[in-house]
Amino acid sequence: MTAPALIARELCVSFHKAGGSVQVIHDVCFEIAPGETLALVGESGSGKSVTSMALMRLLGKANRVSLSGQVLLPGASDGDFVDLLAVDDHAIRRLRGRRIAMIFQEPLTALNPVQRIGAQIAEAVRFHGGCSRRAARARALELLEQVGIPEPRSRLDSYPHELSGGMRQRVVIAIALAMEPEVLIADEPTTALDVTVQAQILALLKQLQRDNGMAMLFITHDFGVVSEVADRVAVMYAGRVVEEGAVGAVLERPLMPYTAGLLASVPKLELAGLPGAPLATIEGSVPDPARLPEGCSFHPRCREYRPGICDGAVPPLADLPGARRIRCARAGEWIASEESSHAD
Amino acid sequence: MGRYLIGRLGQSVVVLFLVSLIGFMILNLAPGGPLSQFALTPGMSQADIQRLAVQMGLDRPLIVQYIDWLGRLLRGDWGESFRDGRPVLAIIVEHLWATLLLMGTSMAISIVVGTLVGIAGAIRRYSIFDYLATVGAMVALSIPTFWFGLVAIYLFALKLAWLPAGNMITIGDGSVLDYLHHLVMPALVLALVNVAIWSRYMRSSTLDVLHQDFVRTARAKGLPRYRVLVHHIVRNALLPMITLGGLQLPTILGGALVAETVFTWPGMGRLFLDSIGYSDYPVVMGILMLSAIFVLLGNLLADLLVALADPRVRLA
Numbered sequence: 001m002t003a004p005a006l007i008a009r010e011l012c013v014s015f016h017k018a019g020g021s022v023q024v025i026h027d028v029c030f031e032i033a034p035g036e037t038l039a040l041v042g043e044s045g046s047g048k049s050v051t052s053m054a055l056m057r058l059l060g061k062a063n064r065v066s067l068s069g070q071v072l073l074p075g076a077s078d079g080d081f082v083d084l085l086a087v088d089d090h091a092i093r094r095l096r097g098r099r100i101a102m103i104f105q106e107p108l109t110a111l112n113p114v115q116r117i118g119a120q121i122a123e124a125v126r127f128h129g130g131c132s133r134r135a136a137r138a139r140a141l142e143l144l145e146q147v148g149i150p151e152p153r154s155r156l157d158s159y160p161h162e163l164s165g166g167m168r169q170r171v172v173i174a175i176a177l178a179m180e181p182e183v184l185i186a187d188e189p190t191t192a193l194d195v196t197v198q199a200q201i202l203a204l205l206k207q208l209q210r211d212n213g214m215a216m217l218f219i220t221h222d223f224g225v226v227s228e229v230a231d232r233v234a235v236m237y238a239g240r241v242v243e244e245g246a247v248g249a250v251l252e253r254p255l256m257p258y259t260a261g262l263l264a265s266v267p268k269l270e271l272a273g274l275p276g277a278p279l280a281t282i283e284g285s286v287p288d289p290a291r292l293p294e295g296c297s298f299h300p301r302c303r304e305y306r307p308g309i310c311d312g313a314v315p316p317l318a319d320l321p322g323a324r325r326i327r328c329a330r331a332g333e334w335i336a337s338e339e340s341s342h343a344d
Numbered sequence: 345m346g347r348y349l350i351g352r353l354g355q356s357v358v359v360l361f362l363v364s365l366i367g368f369m370i371l372n373l374a375p376g377g378p379l380s381q382f383a384l385t386p387g388m389s390q391a392d393i394q395r396l397a398v399q400m401g402l403d404r405p406l407i408v409q410y411i412d413w414l415g416r417l418l419r420g421d422w423g424e425s426f427r428d429g430r431p432v433l434a435i436i437v438e439h440l441w442a443t444l445l446l447m448g449t450s451m452a453i454s455i456v457v458g459t460l461v462g463i464a465g466a467i468r469r470y471s472i473f474d475y476l477a478t479v480g481a482m483v484a485l486s487i488p489t490f491w492f493g494l495v496a497i498y499l500f501a502l503k504l505a506w507l508p509a510g511n512m513i514t515i516g517d518g519s520v521l522d523y524l525h526h527l528v529m530p531a532l533v534l535a536l537v538n539v540a541i542w543s544r545y546m547r548s549s550t551l552d553v554l555h556q557d558f559v560r561t562a563r564a565k566g567l568p569r570y571r572v573l574v575h576h577i578v579r580n581a582l583l584p585m586i587t588l589g590g591l592q593l594p595t596i597l598g599g600a601l602v603a604e605t606v607f608t609w610p611g612m613g614r615l616f617l618d619s620i621g622y623s624d625y626p627v628v629m630g631i632l633m634l635s636a637i638f639v640l641l642g643n644l645l646a647d648l649l650v651a652l653a654d655p656r657v658r659l660a
Contacts, residue, residue, distance in 0.1 A: 058563055089569075097566035109557040112576050113656055114583070123575075124565040159655040175565060 003074055004031040005215035006055075006100070006183045007081070011069035013047075013054045013239075024050055024289045025239045027069070029317070032215040034182065039230035039247070040219045041262070045286040047239040048219045049105075052185045055217070056102055057084060057092050073099055073182065098128045101176035105188040107169035111160035117171050118144075118156030124178040143174040148204060166197035170204070177208060184209070185217045190225060202228055223266050227251060232323075235259045238287055238297035241317060245324035255334045256326045257304045258282075296329050304330060348659040352647075356640045363636040364417075364629070368410050371625055378402065378426045378623040400426065413629070423626035427619075432630040435615070442512055443611035446604070447596040449527060450534040457535070458542025459585065463578060465543065466550035477547075481540035493533050493606035500529060510608035530607040534600055538592070545588055550581040583654050590646020594638040 013025035025047050032038045040048045050059070059065040072081040073095070084092060084100070104110040112120055121143055122136035129136070137156070144152035147170040160168055169189060176184060186205065190198040206229060209216055218229055226233055227247060234244040235258065243256040254260040264280035284301040287293060293300050299310035306329075315329040328334065379397055382388050397403045401412065416423060422432040465474040484492075501509035507529045508514070513522050553559065554577060562576040604613040612631060619627040651657045 056564060058560055093566045093568065095566065096564055102564045104557060104561065106557055110561045112558040112562065112580070114579060114654055115575070123562075123567065123571075127565070127567050127571065161656045172561065175561065178565075 002033055003078075005034045005036075005074070006032045006217070007070070007072040008051075008055065009070040009072065011051065011054060011071065012067070013050055013059065014066045016064055016066065021066070022290045023239070025054065026314075027317075028236075028239075028241055030234055030241065030244065032183070032217060034215050035209065035213045036232070037209065037216040037218050037230045039226040039233040040217060040236060041221060041223070041226055041233055042236035043221060043262075043286050046236040047289075048221075048236050049187055050239075051236070052102065052187045052217065052219050055084065055185060056096055056100060058096075058102075094128070097124050097176075097181070098179040099181050100183040100185070101179070101181040102185040102187065103169070103172050103176045103189045106192050107165050107172055107189075108192065110172050111168055113160055116157050116159060117163070121171065121174050121178060124175050128179050139178065140174070143178060144171070146177070146208070147171070147174045148200075149174075164197075165193055166200065169193060169197075169201055173201075173204065173208070177212070180212055181214060183215045183217070185219070187219045188221070189218075191220070191222070198225075205229065223251065223263060235262065238292055239289060240297065240314075240327060241325070242298065242327045243325070244317075245320075245322065249322060249324060253338065255320075255324075255331070255338065256328045257302050258298045261301075261303070296327075299329075306330065345659060352644055356644070359640060360633065360636055364414060364633060365410070367629060367632045368413065369406070371628060372406055372409075376623055378625060380623070413626075417633070422630050425619075425627050426624045427622050427627075432626045435627055436612070436630050436634065439610060439612050439615040442609060443604075443613065444596065445512075445523070446527065446530055446534070446609055446611055447600065450531040451538065451592065451596055453531065453535040454538030454542050455589070458539040459546045459582075461539065461543040462546025463550050463573075463581070465547045466554060466581075467573070467577075469551065474547075477543060481544055484536045484540040488602070489533065489537060489600070490602045490606050492536055493530070493603060496529050496533050497606070510606075512610060530603055530609055533607075534603045542585070542588070546581065546585060549584050550577060553577050553581045556580070583650065586649045586653060587646050590642045590649070593642030593645065594635055596638075 008028055008030050011025060011028040012023060014021045014023040028047075028051055030038060040051065042048045053059045054067055055071050057067065059067070067085050069085065070081075071084040073084065075081045082095070084095060087095070111117065115123075118137060118140045121140035122133070125131060125139045126133065126136040129139075131139075141152055141156060144155055149155050149167060149170055155163070155167075160171070163171065173189075184205075189205070190201050193201060202225065205216070208214070216229075218225075220226060230247045232245065233247050233250050234241050235250070235256065236242065237258050243250060243254065243259045250259060251263065254263055261280070261282040265282060267279055282301055287297060287300075293311065295311035295313060296302070296315055299305045302310065305311075310329045312329070315327050315331065317325045317327045318331045319325055320331075320335060326334070378400065379393055379402065382393055382396065394403075401409060404412075413423060422436075424431055425435055461477050465477045468474055497509045500507045508526050510526075512526050514526075559572065559576050562572045567576075600611075601613040601617055603609070604611045605617070608614075616628065616631050618624075619631070647659070651659050
């Protein structure tokens with residue numbers, strides 16, 4: 001197996017406010033191999049975006065946010081790593097955009113409204129590559145072609161408001177790809193787009209990933225998108241990873257009740273006139289990170305809740321065969337029933 | 345663009361006409377008037393006053409006076425002062441450059457210092473500097489300029505004797521250094537309020553931009569900190585400041601009534617006040633029209649500059 005392109009180890013994030021500090025991300029661990037896509041899934045407020053921002057240290061000043069754990073990129077020699085959370089401010093800026101890049105949810109606001117798009121792309125090249133303006137502009141043109149923008153030469157001098165949402169997202173992708181990063185974090189890159197444009201952007205990302213062999217962390221709440229792009233999926237709830245595994249396995253046989261609930265609440269396409277199953281929902285909402293329930297954070301909303309088992313200690317992320325992990329107090333029962341169903 | 349400018353200029357002509365009409369009428373409806381100062385002059389008979397009125401054209405109906413004044417103005421004749429018979433335009437120009445010197449200097453200080461203080465306060469929000477700047481701005485905005493002026497005169501002119509207490513030059517001197525020496529105190533006192541205004545606007549404008557998605561994009565590119573600050577944050581935060589500058593432009597011409605009085609600065613503010621006192625209507629009307637022109641020009645200039653600086657804005 002090749003060495004991972006990105007490793008997150010026991011990543012924790014706390015926000016400090018006047019009333020005290022609140023931990024919003026707890027012990028998040030994952031690895032992504034080169035060319036692999038890990039989808040990070042969860043409801044709004046589950047901590048997936050905060051996780052992605054924390055990986056690049058984009059969350060804010062040290063007096064407002066504290067990060068712990070490790071975010072590792074391969075170092076200069078084999079078996080050597082660079083910890084993004086440990087390097088100084090100058091070093092992290094040299095890594096951002098060059099080795100780890102990010103694309104964002106809102107293409108409409110992700111670009112500087114008063115700067116031409118060619119300049120915004122070239123800027124990403126110029127400050128890392130130390131190359132001339134002319135070379136950076138040539139690279140920007142190349143990138144616009146690569147992300148499929150029609151008439152790229154004339155678009156170099158366009159302003160963001162002159163482009164459609166899908167085109168702007170392509171520009172954002174071009175900026176992220178400028179230095180051919182090893183890791184690309186995509187924070188709900190298609191959520192704000194029309195369905196047809198969504199499919200185009202997903203196809204583009206997959207193709208670029210094939211070409212560059214990037215590792216991709218794809219954040220989404222849409223299981224349709226997950227099955228489309230991801231190799232593996234990690235489900236987050238209340239700042240913790242609660243289930244992780246290969247996409248096929250998790251989507252077909254979710255073991256953690258939260259994952260099962262999420263999958264059941266995905267609307268299926270029904271033909272008019274035919275009776276469809278009523279849409280399942282998960283009762284309640286994601287808890288306030290400042291007042292997480294005791295034990296498993298999900299137990300107040302869980303259908304499989306057993307008093308005394310689920311509300312004791314926070315269950316560990318248990319390793320299962322097939323590179324699968326779940327965080328559930330009743331994990332043993334699910335594994336047993338899984339095995340017996342296989343035996344049948 | 346051409347059509348836009350023609351449209352704006354057309355609007356301006358209408359506004360100027362209304363300003364002139366309303367200004368003229370209000371001025372003449374006020375009690376007193378240019379002849380009242382002669383009423384108590386010994387040896388001045390009613391017939392003498394009547395003769396003066398005929399001589400100055402004040403015996404005619406108000407509307408006729410207005411049309412006559414407007415007609416001359418359109419031909420470039422601003423009229424003569426009631427006080428000393430000199431051409432209004434010459435009197436205004438004399439005072440104008442004194443005001444431009446004072447207000448221009450003070451405005452330049454305010455914009456530069458205010459903008460920098462605002463940016464620093466925003467990026468170091470809730471720091472000691474930010475608190476001091478906020479409190480300082482509140483103090484500067486809530487205490488009247490004349491008080492600051494008097495305190496400054498007391499301290500720097502009377503007690504320390506570093507700076508002159510008023511006037512624009514020392515009689516018999518008039519070198520550049522002498523001008524600057526007289527300029528320092530009124531310019532800084534006047535700047536105090538405007539630094540406060542500019543820093544507050546710039547601070548909130550910068551805070552608005554600071555948390556925009558495109559700033560995060562710029563950071564994620566790995567740009568150096570100054571590059572993010574200058575090209576992405578400040579560049580966008582300055583856009584609303586252009587409009588503020590346009591609104592403040594006329595005050596450069598209007599002068600500062602209070603500050604010019606406190607520092608006996610021979611500018612437009614004092615000319616305006618004196619002219620009202622003497623019921624010197626031609627001069628008052630001249631200043632009024634010039635101020636209106638500056639207000640319109642300031643707004644037009646601001647709109648043009650915004651369109652130039654912000655590609656999303658279209659002039660239509």
